[in-house]
Amino acid sequence: MPDKNKSIEKKPNGITRWWRETTGELRKVTWPTPNEAWHLTRVVIITMIMMSAILGLLDFVFTRLITLILS
Template identity: 55%
Template structure:
């Protein structure tokens, strides 16, 4: 059966083993994620416009 107290204790033990990133590293990785997300969204937006126009030409 599930024992919530045991679960919490085990979770605390495991979290003590975690190597947390420094603030500087976390900020740098966040910037990378934002930049990559913007690039991918721009690329997908261009593809969406192109395919939308192509479908529009084919439907006419």
């Protein structure tokens, strides 16, 4: 019969294990400097504005074409 007084190693539950692994991985991340982050933010905003303008122009052109075809 096994001895019930032996110390049993407790395994952390899923949430605790996930939290420890997540914080461990975040410590390994190389974070950008504030200047790099600001530069990349500007690049994303400019790209978003350009893509919005292109898609808006395409929408306008195709709307006009469909209107001409159907009328």
